[in-house]
Amino acid sequence: MADTTEKTLVLVGHGMVGQRFLEALADRGVTARTRVVVLCEEPRPAYDRVHLTSYFSEGVSPRELSVVEDGFMARHGIELHVGDPAVRVDRDRRTVTARSGLTVGYDTLVLATGSYPFVPPVPGKDAAGCFVYRTIEDLLAIEAYAAGVGSGAVVGGGLLGLEAAGALKGLGLDTHVVEFAPRLMPVQVDTGGGDALRRRVEALGVRVHTGVGTQQITVDGGTGRVTGMALSDGSHLPVGMVVFSAGVRPRDELARGCGLLVGERGGIVVDEQCRTADPSVFAIGECALAADGRVYGLVAPGYEMAETAARTVAGEAGAFTGADLSTKLKLLGVDVASFGDAHGTAEGCLDVCYSDARSGIYRKLVVGADGTLLGGVLVGDVESYGLLRPLTGSVPPVAPEHLVLPAGAGAPVALGPSALPDEAVVCSCNNVTKGAIRAAVGGAGAGGAGGGAGEHSCTSVAEVKKCTKAGTSCGSCVKVLGQLVDAELEAAGVEVDKGLCPHFAQTRAELYEIVLALRIPSYRQLLDGHGREGARGGEGCEVCKPAVASILASLAPVVGASVHVLEGEQAALQDTNDHFLANMQKNGSYSVVPRIPGGEITPEKLIVIGEVARDFGLYTKITGGQRIDLFGARVEQLPLIWARLVDAGFESGHAYGKALRTVKSCVGQTWCRYGVQDSVRMAIDLELRYRGLRSPHKLKSAVSGCARECAEAQSKDFGVIATANGWNLYVGGNGGATPRHADLLAKDLSDAELVRLVDRFLMFYIRTADRLERTSVWLERIPGGLEHVRDVVVHDSLGICEELEALMAAHVAGYRDEWAGTLDDPERLSRFVSFVNAPGTPDPTVRFVPERGQIKPEPILLSLTERVTV
Amino acid sequence: MTTMTDLLSPAAAPSVPGTVELHVGGRWLAVCAAEALLPGRGVAALLPDGRQAALFRDRAGRTYAIGNVDPFTGAGVLSHGLVGAVGDRPYVASPLLKQRFDLVDGRCLDDEAVAVATYPVRVR
Ligand SMILES: Cc1cc2nc3c(=O)[nH]c(=O)nc-3n(C[C@H](O)[C@H](O)[C@H](O)COP(=O)(O)OP(=O)(O)OC[C@H]3O[C@@H](n4cnc5c(N)ncnc54)[C@H](O)[C@@H]3O)c2cc1C
Numbered sequence: 001m002a003d004t005t006e007k008t009l010v011l012v013g014h015g016m017v018g019q020r021f022l023e024a025l026a027d028r029g030v031t032a033r034t035r036v037v038v039l040c041e042e043p044r045p046a047y048d049r050v051h052l053t054s055y056f057s058e059g060v061s062p063r064e065l066s067v068v069e070d071g072f073m074a075r076h077g078i079e080l081h082v083g084d085p086a087v088r089v090d091r092d093r094r095t096v097t098a099r100s101g102l103t104v105g106y107d108t109l110v111l112a113t114g115s116y117p118f119v120p121p122v123p124g125k126d127a128a129g130c131f132v133y134r135t136i137e138d139l140l141a142i143e144a145y146a147a148g149v150g151s152g153a154v155v156g157g158g159l160l161g162l163e164a165a166g167a168l169k170g171l172g173l174d175t176h177v178v179e180f181a182p183r184l185m186p187v188q189v190d191t192g193g194g195d196a197l198r199r200r201v202e203a204l205g206v207r208v209h210t211g212v213g214t215q216q217i218t219v220d221g222g223t224g225r226v227t228g229m230a231l232s233d234g235s236h237l238p239v240g241m242v243v244f245s246a247g248v249r250p251r252d253e254l255a256r257g258c259g260l261l262v263g264e265r266g267g268i269v270v271d272e273q274c275r276t277a278d279p280s281v282f283a284i285g286e287c288a289l290a291a292d293g294r295v296y297g298l299v300a301p302g303y304e305m306a307e308t309a310a311r312t313v314a315g316e317a318g319a320f321t322g323a324d325l326s327t328k329l330k331l332l333g334v335d336v337a338s339f340g341d342a343h344g345t346a347e348g349c350l351d352v353c354y355s356d357a358r359s360g361i362y363r364k365l366v367v368g369a370d371g372t373l374l375g376g377v378l379v380g381d382v383e384s385y386g387l388l389r390p391l392t393g394s395v396p397p398v399a400p401e402h403l404v405l406p407a408g409a410g411a412p413v414a415l416g417p418s419a420l421p422d423e424a425v426v427c428s429c430n431n432v433t434k435g436a437i438r439a440a441v442g443g444a445g446a447g448g449a450g451g452g453a454g455e456h457s458c459t460s461v462a463e464v465k466k467c468t469k470a471g472t473s474c475g476s477c478v479k480v481l482g483q484l485v486d487a488e489l490e491a492a493g494v495e496v497d498k499g500l501c502p503h504f505a506q507t508r509a510e511l512y513e514i515v516l517a518l519r520i521p522s523y524r525q526l527l528d529g530h531g532r533e534g535a536r537g538g539e540g541c542e543v544c545k546p547a548v549a550s551i552l553a554s555l556a557p558v559v560g561a562s563v564h565v566l567e568g569e570q571a572a573l574q575d576t577n578d579h580f581l582a583n584m585q586k587n588g589s590y591s592v593v594p595r596i597p598g599g600e601i602t603p604e605k606l607i608v609i610g611e612v613a614r615d616f617g618l619y620t621k622i623t624g625g626q627r628i629d630l631f632g633a634r635v636e637q638l639p640l641i642w643a644r645l646v647d648a649g650f651e652s653g654h655a656y657g658k659a660l661r662t663v664k665s666c667v668g669q670t671w672c673r674y675g676v677q678d679s680v681r682m683a684i685d686l687e688l689r690y691r692g693l694r695s696p697h698k699l700k701s702a703v704s705g706c707a708r709e710c711a712e713a714q715s716k717d718f719g720v721i722a723t724a725n726g727w728n729l730y731v732g733g734n735g736g737a738t739p740r741h742a743d744l745l746a747k748d749l750s751d752a753e754l755v756r757l758v759d760r761f762l763m764f765y766i767r768t769a770d771r772l773e774r775t776s777v778w779l780e781r782i783p784g785g786l787e788h789v790r791d792v793v794v795h796d797s798l799g800i801c802e803e804l805e806a807l808m809a810a811h812v813a814g815y816r817d818e819w820a821g822t823l824d825d826p827e828r829l830s831r832f833v834s835f836v837n838a839p840g841t842p843d844p845t846v847r848f849v850p851e852r853g854q855i856k857p858e859p860i861l862l863s864l865t866e867r868v869t870v
Numbered sequence: 871m872t873t874m875t876d877l878l879s880p881a882a883a884p885s886v887p888g889t890v891e892l893h894v895g896g897r898w899l900a901v902c903a904a905e906a907l908l909p910g911r912g913v914a915a916l917l918p919d920g921r922q923a924a925l926f927r928d929r930a931g932r933t934y935a936i937g938n939v940d941p942f943t944g945a946g947v948l949s950h951g952l953v954g955a956v957g958d959r960p961y962v963a964s965p966l967l968k969q970r971f972d973l974v975d976g977r978c979l980d981d982e983a984v985a986v987a988t989y990p991v992r993v994r
Contacts, residue, residue: 541954542963572910576965588945836902836913860944
């Protein structure tokens with residue numbers, strides 16, 4: 001029998017805020033004692049609307065966008081009705097009725113219905129080819145329609161408009177943005193910021209039209225399809241589709257229908273507890289008009305409202321009194337941040353500006369008459385956002401003009417986080433102050449509320465994150481957090497060791513400089529001369545050996561180290577995979593990947609690979625890098641396999657090395673009707689140029705023959721996309737667990753310019769990166785980021801480009817195929833045996849069983865192996 | 871098809887005297903020429919009872935022998951790992967999941983409950 005005392009809570013709207021509310025309820029145990037019913041209008045549970053555009057730009061699937069953990073609803077006994085919106089609320093009877101006819105009685109009703117896109121009432125707005133951009137369904141409809149058109153326009157140049165423009169661009173359309181205001185993102189940035197943003201956005205190939213209105217959508221009389229837009233300046237913009245992104249309006253229709261108070265410009269009126277005038281009804285997120293008289297169109301304030309409402313429902317204290325509108329966004333790959341009083345509305349305030357039109361950087365701070373930092377706008381270079389935002393409301397310790405100058409542009413003092421007062425909020429998502437962070441590290445005299453100094457003694461950023469929650473949401477403060485933790489540890493006398501390992505006190509980049517400057521040709525010489533005190537003359541370790549081996553390999557021709565990685569001392573330094581020039585797999589067998597430059601291969605060579613795989617019984621799989629991986633080779637088979645491959649003209653693919661892997665390509669202009677350049681030839685040229693180049697981590701690349709980007713170049717360490725005028729070079733992209741979109745380094749390059757720039761970029765990366773640091777992480781870490789790298793490799797700001805090019809030239813001239821060089825050398829070959837005392841005997845622990853017509857490693861029963869328990 | 875013997879020319883034969891021997895089953899077993907042991911790098915030997923040993927030499931010329939099978943994966947791979955040292959205690963790091971094993975007593979430095987066998991070894 002049902003427990004008649006059980007209360008029912010009904011949530012209307014399952015968006016980002018609604019889901020956060022459910023999580024907050026579950027955290028407080030409310031779901032365990034209350035029946036919770038959710039009415040969800042969309043055909044799928046809550047998903048990450050903020051990252052909608054990643055569907056186009058990064059190929060994230062609708063499923064991956066979900067923000068609901070698997071099994072969440074079942075675990076907490078929540079009844080979720082998907083695709084069944086609420087149509088009526090009866091506050092007298094306390095019931096909600098859904099479109100399906102379902103009627104649920106409630107004790108508490110929470111409205112989290114979000115917003116709808118506003119479509120201005122222009123003629124033609126309902127024609128085929130007109131869209132809005134808010135839901136996954138919108139996105140699928142846009143994608144389907146875009147397949148048949150070549151161009152599109154977005155009405156509205158605000159945050160959402162630029163998101164929509166990113167989507168159209170991601171679909172390969174010629175993209176236009178039409179904004180009525182005189183600049184882009186008029187709400188967040190000022191005129192100067194808008195100009196910088198515009199230049200950046202235009203550099204990406206998006207056409208921007210500001211200060212013009214949309215008067216009419218022109219439509220083909222026959223088909224009813226959009227043909228373009230008539231603009232207020234009398235011009236006609238011919239486009240195949242239009243996306244309206246002219247702002248949003250709160251969805252308050254349910255509230256209006258049941259007599260709840262709504263604001264003049266919409267939004268359900270609530271108090272600081274997010275409660276409406278009816279004590280059993282709450283409203284949260286974008287549909288609410290908060291106690292401070294504002295409707296918030298950002299997700300973070302919505303989350304705060306969700307927490308507040310959940311606390312109130314659970315009987316705890318909580319209030320939402322308004323939120324900081326500070327934002328740091330990446331729109332179309334351009335960084336934009338604004339914080340505090342960005343428009344300088346306070347009485348007597350002054351602007352301090354830095355603007356560099358050439359590189360599209362704009363930084364403005366708003367300072368009060370007494371020197372207090374009030375707010376600011378950053379475009380293009382948002383490095384210092386993490387520091388400036390917490391300083392808001394205080395007088396910065398250095399003059400504001402020094403704060404707007406970008407690093408390396410003559411800023412006399414770099415402002416460190418030590419400048420922040422203890423009460424400065426470093427992590428605004430989780431409201432953690434500098435004082436609380438210092439207390440977590442146990443720093444001197446910083447005992448905040450609830451914990452004296454020394455109670456916690458975190459010694460790393462990871463520990464501080466866990467202890468304070470700082471940096472665990474949006475992550476924009478993590479850099480400052482790291483600096484704070486380092487400074488605190490240093491002040492507490494804990495030495496912060498940045499050394500490579502117990503044997504070297506230097507970083508990898510410092511060792512590189514030492515090897516290069518002093519022309520040190522061997523690991524021993526480096527360890528004995530430059531290792532830590534006690535480490536000299538010793539053994540080293542598995543960390544420093546391969547790291548130094550990689551430096552020696554990159555610089556071999558210059559410092560006089562052996563060019564072959566298995567020559568002399570070098571052989572003993574290599575990671576296992578490099579040592580056997582193959583990739584060790586879980587059962588101790590190896591896999592073999594011959595190089596297939598650009599992914600282009602003749603039928604004859606394909607047949608050779610097939611024959612080798614068949615003759616040696618290898619498992620074959622096509623890799624993501626457009627080549628073929630052959631698995632299951634025993635150590636003693638490797639030279640035999642390679643003898644055949646080398647004979648047929650194959651070379652090592654370096655799949656085993658921290659080195660260039662592949663340069664993928666699409667088929668390009670030669671065959672494809674969209675191609676504008678010969679991407680296959682360029683990919684082959686690049687792959688042959690950089691093959692064998694040892695680097696701090698693996699290097700991946702791709703070349704696309706047109707803006708459709710079929711080769712996925714923007715997810716590579718260096719990626720090249722053809723334009724009508726040449727090549728655009730992107731750097732610092734990554735797939736994998738922490739995907740990063742590559743940044744545009746330079747555009748419309750000739751073949752020679754492209755190669756020269758890649759030469760410099762790679763050599764600069766090899767020189768300055770940490771061990772196992774991919775270009776994506778490196779680019780985020782090095783001071784000045786992309787701008788600095790561009791200054792160095794494009795504008796030669798350090799005057800080292802000639803040297804970088806010479807180093808690459810030496811690499812190219814010194815390249816030899818490692819496998820051919822191994823087959824020629826009996827001494828190197830002699831190591832390819834399973835057992836030194838029984839060269840012909842295969843390792844009996846390497847065993848295979850059949851699966852789907854090929855082999856796979858036989859599962860090993862660990863209890864049967866020689867495991868000695870002590 | 872090419873065979874291993876075609877590829878191994880006589881030049882590969884050791885030219886420096888000295889043989890590495892392992893004490894196993896109550897007797898010394900000759901395993902390889904001393905020269906085959908590269909400082910900092912191991913080789914594997916198949917023992918008469920079917921077990922496998924991994925042999926190493928450090929920079930100072932001292933030799934070590936431990937079980938070759940990695941207890942965490944069951945694969946005979948420890949001889950393929952890189953040699954390092956904590957202070958002056960040498961160890962090998964498994965190439966698969968990187969656990970380290972002390973070359974003197976076989977203990978795993980990353981999991982107290984695990985160790986591999988050790989064997990007396992000498993060069994004669
Ligand atoms: C492309 C894009 C990019 C964005 N980028 C950012 C960003 O970078 N940073 C940022 O802070 N914000 C961003 N936003 C805004 C952010 O997505 C919203 O602030 C957030 O989604 C608001 O959450 P919500 O739950 O209030 O509303 P929503 O997420 O809109 O959820 C409301 C849900 O309620 C449903 N609903 C409405 N009426 C009913 C009914 N009667 N019955 C049942 N269900 C109903 C709706 O269908 C919807 O699913 C972006 C938005 C878009 C579209």
